[in-house]
Amino acid sequence: MTYSFPEEVLEHVFSFLTSQNDRNAASLVCRTWYEMERWCRKRIFVGNCYAVNPRVLIRRFPEVKAVELKGKPHFADFNLVPEGWGGFVYPWIVEFARVYPWLEEIRLKRMVVTDECLEIVSKAFRNFKVLILSSCEGFSTDGLAAVAANCRNLRVLDLRECEVEELSGHWLSHFPDSFTSLESLNIACLSLEVSFSALERLVSRSPNLKTLRLNRTVPLEKISKLLQRAPQLADFGTGAYSAEIRPDVYSSLQEAFSGCKKLKSLSGFWDVVPAYLPAVFPVCSQLTYLNLSYATTQSPDLIKVISQCHNLQRLVVLDYIEDMGLDTVAVTCKDLRELVVFPSDPFVADANVLLTEEGLVSVSQGCSKLQSVLYFCRQMSNSALISISKNRPNLTCFRLCILEPRAPDYLTFEPLDVGFGSIVENCKELTRLSMSGLLTDRVFEYIGKHAKKLDMLSVAFAGDSDLGLHHVLSGCESLRKLEIRDCPFGDKALLANASKLLTMRSLWMSSCFVSFGACKLLGQKMPGLNVEVIDERENLNLLPENAPVEKVYIYRTVSGQRLDMPDFVRIMGKDKNGVYNLL
Amino acid sequence: MLQWLSIRTKGEENGVVGWPPVKSSRKTLCHRGGCGGGSKSTYVKVQMEGDGIARKINLNLHHSYNTLVHTLAQMFGKCNEDVKLTYQDKEGDWLLAGDVPWGSFVENVKRLKLVKKT
Numbered sequence: 001m002t003y004s005f006p007e008e009v010l011e012h013v014f015s016f017l018t019s020q021n022d023r024n025a026a027s028l029v030c031r032t033w034y035e036m037e038r039w040c041r042k043r044i045f046v047g048n049c050y051a052v053n054p055r056v057l058i059r060r061f062p063e064v065k066a067v068e069l070k071g072k073p074h075f076a077d078f079n080l081v082p083e084g085w086g087g088f089v090y091p092w093i094v095e096f097a098r099v100y101p102w103l104e105e106i107r108l109k110r111m112v113v114t115d116e117c118l119e120i121v122s123k124a125f126r127n128f129k130v131l132i133l134s135s136c137e138g139f140s141t142d143g144l145a146a147v148a149a150n151c152r153n154l155r156v157l158d159l160r161e162c163e164v165e166e167l168s169g170h171w172l173s174h175f176p177d178s179f180t181s182l183e184s185l186n187i188a189c190l191s192l193e194v195s196f197s198a199l200e201r202l203v204s205r206s207p208n209l210k211t212l213r214l215n216r217t218v219p220l221e222k223i224s225k226l227l228q229r230a231p232q233l234a235d236f237g238t239g240a241y242s243a244e245i246r247p248d249v250y251s252s253l254q255e256a257f258s259g260c261k262k263l264k265s266l267s268g269f270w271d272v273v274p275a276y277l278p279a280v281f282p283v284c285s286q287l288t289y290l291n292l293s294y295a296t297t298q299s300p301d302l303i304k305v306i307s308q309c310h311n312l313q314r315l316v317v318l319d320y321i322e323d324m325g326l327d328t329v330a331v332t333c334k335d336l337r338e339l340v341v342f343p344s345d346p347f348v349a350d351a352n353v354l355l356t357e358e359g360l361v362s363v364s365q366g367c368s369k370l371q372s373v374l375y376f377c378r379q380m381s382n383s384a385l386i387s388i389s390k391n392r393p394n395l396t397c398f399r400l401c402i403l404e405p406r407a408p409d410y411l412t413f414e415p416l417d418v419g420f421g422s423i424v425e426n427c428k429e430l431t432r433l434s435m436s437g438l439l440t441d442r443v444f445e446y447i448g449k450h451a452k453k454l455d456m457l458s459v460a461f462a463g464d465s466d467l468g469l470h471h472v473l474s475g476c477e478s479l480r481k482l483e484i485r486d487c488p489f490g491d492k493a494l495l496a497n498a499s500k501l502l503t504m505r506s507l508w509m510s511s512c513f514v515s516f517g518a519c520k521l522l523g524q525k526m527p528g529l530n531v532e533v534i535d536e537r538e539n540l541n542l543l544p545e546n547a548p549v550e551k552v553y554i555y556r557t558v559s560g561q562r563l564d565m566p567d568f569v570r571i572m573g574k575d576k577n578g579v580y581n582l583l
Numbered sequence: 584m585l586q587w588l589s590i591r592t593k594g595e596e597n598g599v600v601g602w603p604p605v606k607s608s609r610k611t612l613c614h615r616g617g618c619g620g621g622s623k624s625t626y627v628k629v630q631m632e633g634d635g636i637a638r639k640i641n642l643n644l645h646h647s648y649n650t651l652v653h654t655l656a657q658m659f660g661k662c663n664e665d666v667k668l669t670y671q672d673k674e675g676d677w678l679l680a681g682d683v684p685w686g687s688f689v690e691n692v693k694r695l696k697l698v699k700k701t
Contacts, residue, residue, distance in 0.1 A: 078601030135606075161608050189608065242646070245653055273650050293609075296644055346603045346610075376603065403603050434604075460602070486599070 010036045020045050039063060046070065047505050049087060049111065050530065053559035054095035066105035066130070067096065073508050073553055074458075075483055076110055077135060080510055080551070082536055084566040087111045091564075097124035105130035112136070118143030122150035130156040140165035141192070148174035155208075156184040169194040169217075175202055184211035188237050188268065193217040204229045213237030216270045221249050227256035236260070238268030241295070245275050258282040267291035267316075274301040284308035288335075291316040293342050299325045299354075307332050313369075316340040319355040319376065326359030330366025338372040339363055346376070346403060357384040364391040372397040379410040380437055385419025389426035398423055399434035405461040405486075408438040415439055421446030424454070431478075434458035444468035448475025456481040466493040473497035483508040490548075491518035495525075502528050502556050510534075510551035517545030519552055523573020530557050531572040532565075540570070629695035631659040642689050648681050655697055666697045 005013075014037055017023050023041055027034045042065040046052060049069050058064075071087025089111045096103055103125045113136045121128065128151050141164060147157065148171055172194040175182075182202065187194070196218065203209060209230050214223075218239030227233070243249055253276065257263070263283045272295040287309050292302060299322040306315070306325065312333040317325075319341055329336065341359075345352045357380045364370060370392050380402050389395075409416055416437040424430060424447050431453055435443065439462035447454070448471035455478055463469070470493035472482065482504065490513035501507060516533065523531035534551040537543075561571045625642040638658055645651045648668070656663035668680040672691045680688065680695075 075601065077606050078604045079607070080601045161606065242650075245649060271646065275650070275653055298641065298644055342609060343603065343605065346605050376605075401603055405599070405602065458604075460604075485601070 007036060011040050014040055018043075042066060044068065048555050048557075049089070049092070050559065050562050051505070051555060051557045054092045056559060058095055058099045062099070064096075064100050065103060066107075067092075067103065068107040068109075069111060070109045071111035073483065073506060074110075074481070075485065075508055075510070080485065082534065082566075082568060085534065085569060086562065086564055086566075088564055089113050090117050093117045093120050097121075101125065102127055104128060105132075107132040107134075108136055109134040110136065112138040113143070114138050115140055115143035115146070119146045122146040127153055129153055132156060132158040132160070133162050134160040135162065137163035141167045141169070141171040141190075145171035145174045148172065149176070152179065153181055154179070155181055156211075157182075158184055158186040158211075159189050160186065162189050164190060166190060166192040168192065172202065173198040177201075177205070180205050181208065182206040183208045184235075185209070186211065186213040186237070187215050188213045190215045191217070196222055200225060200229065206230075207232075209233065211235040211265075213267060214239045216240050216268075219243065220253070220276065224249075224252040224256035227260055231259045232262055233260055234262050235265035235289075236263060236268075237266075237291075238270075240271045241269045241276060242271040242273040243276065245273070250276060250279060254279040254282065261286075263287070265289035265291075269295040272297045272301075274298075277301055277305055280305065281308060285310055287311065288313040290314070293318055293340070296320065296344065303328045309333060311335055314338040314340075316342070318342050318344045319353045320344055321359070322354040323356055323359040323362065324354070326355075327362050330362045333367060335369060336363070336367040337369050339367075339370065340374040341376060343376040343401075343403060349404065351378050357381060360384070361387050361391075364388040368392075369394075371395060374399040374401075374434075376401045376403065378403050379407070380416060380419070381409045381411045382414065382416055382419035382422075383411070385416065386422040389419075389422040393426045394429065395423070395427040396429050397432040398427065398430060399432065399458070400436055401434065402436045405436070406438045407436075415442070417443040417446065421450070424451040429453055431455040432457075435462060436460060440464050441468040441471070444471040448472055451476050453478050455479065457483070459484045459487055461486045463487045463489060466490050469493035470496060473500045479503075480505045482506075484510070484512060486511045488513055491515050494518060495522060498522055498526055498529075501526065501554055504556065506553065506555040508551070508553050513548045514552050515546045516540075516543050516549055519549060519572040520545075521573070522554070523571065525573070527574075528556055528558075529554055530561065530574075533570045533572055534568060535570075536568045625689065627692055627695055629655055629658070629697065631661070632696065632698045634659065640695070642692065647685055648688075652680075655695070659697060661697070661699075665700055667700050669696045669698055670694065671696075 014026065017026060023037055027037045038060050039062065041061050042063065044057065044061060044064050045068045047070050049071050069089065069092060072081050072085060075081060087110055089108055097120050101124065104127055106121065113133060118139055131147060169192040203212065203226055210233060212230065212233055214237055216239050220241055220243040223238060257280055260283060263286055266280065266287055269292050274297055284305060285308060288311055290309060290312055293316045298320055302317065302321050303325050307328050310332060313335050314337060315329060315333065321341065355377055357377060360375050361384050371394060380400065408414060417440055420435050420443050430451060433454060441464045444463060454476050457472065457479065466489055469489040473493060474497060489509065494514060495518060519531050519533050532553040533549045534553060535549050561574050626639045627642055628637045629640050630637040640655065652668050653663050655668065656666050669677055670680050670692045671677050671694045673693060
């Protein structure tokens, strides 16, 4: 018996499903829904580019307009993934160029993007609109020039913390005079100067420009000109915020900021000269996002700015803000959702600033909407963590980095198990947790018991035995990403929880006690996983079976073994055809 | 087994690779001297002529004489047009600030004194 809606009706209903998870669920209802859904899915998200291959993707989804791909594991940000490991986007771009001529948006994170890739993108997709590259590398300003010259309908060019080979600043001048569709430009990560007149002309002919994040080389004296040409800006990033102290420069800057009635986000602020900070006062009360994390300015000057930001939702600062500055945040920023405090001098043991756990406790008390925290500091106590967890049970993301590995509670010298335990017990909606300090297997017991919504966990220099890892893998029902470094976790917990790994996106373990033999066994036992041993030592084949590997990266995949591995990456337990090897 | 345990690679920064977990774009900021040149902050005493109580200032947060004088003048409630900056160097001599390049000044300064222009 078949009752079915006409296709057009189903398609219309599906158009209201925006989340990929919802679409995946709808696809499982029946064959008709699967077929209908796959023909009308426009946006694709692939969280691990090696979990699936381009052919499989384009076979299932023929009408894609927007793709988002992620490559290297998160710890690549901290140089733990050797150069050449992978994450090459080229094979994807080639397939997209072949099959999706109407592709409009590409978002890539931690991938290797070459100039050739950018050239293909610039020429293959006639209606290309959005290019967002986060933490990507492998391309030069020549690639950017190709995008500028050829993407007639480009709206967004967003380079977030990319490593670009900068041959010249001339690429920006490749945007033709007829190009007027720009809405968002972020070049903050580039270090070479771009032609200011080309930039000014570009801004002048882009009436829809909402986001403009400059790089450090754009001088403060010239910013007023840009702001005057684009008073509609919602998101602005300055260049170096320093100049000779001149009243005329100051007043035109202040006037220019005053003219930006829609400005909600402010960033940049390299090399701040404090005397110029008050120029932003006219916009402070409008701001929802403020990033002062490049401003090496002392607390009193920071406080003068922040004390006017009553509508701030996200604040990113250096620890120069100190506890005193965070007290101001607690009192002023009642709408704060996210706080990020980076270390100004991370490689020095002694504190160079008066920032302690008290600042964080203060914000947790004063800011009732606080959901997300990334905090670097030099001391922490269980009592502070307990207070924070009781003040803010609505926390969803809690990342704490105590700079010294294995640092205990500075008041009692005990491990911080109870403190982090309190966080997972009270913050029932917690989806992301990063821990540091002295931690035993006990903290993992608490996590396994309470952290039922935890999606991502980052662990370093923690635990005593395999039991720690076992608690997490067996208890955390929602866990999808687990990254571990320098912990005494070995084979037992890993092998005992092998099937758990199929429910996760990935597991990273480096400088732990996982043996070569266990990796082989896991790879053999689990055809649905790629068990990558990443080890740069020579003569790896001479290693005894029980020797620990340097790094292992395990992820579920339907695409089998990848074919682009460097010699220091081995996929264990499978022969060359991706069939698992019983030998 | 023990010989294989020496796999903890050491990083340049006097410790472990990738710790603390700070992205390279942020690290270069610190090494470029933006955050104190990777070393401790340089706090020096500063006195205002005629004022009994001295203050302290972190020289690493400044990049030029201009901004330093401006900040110091503000600290003592004076206009920067009305003061001159002098300093005592490593040899114990008192000099007028501004003759040597900034970097050289920071390396040699022991204490500061703001003097009224007459």
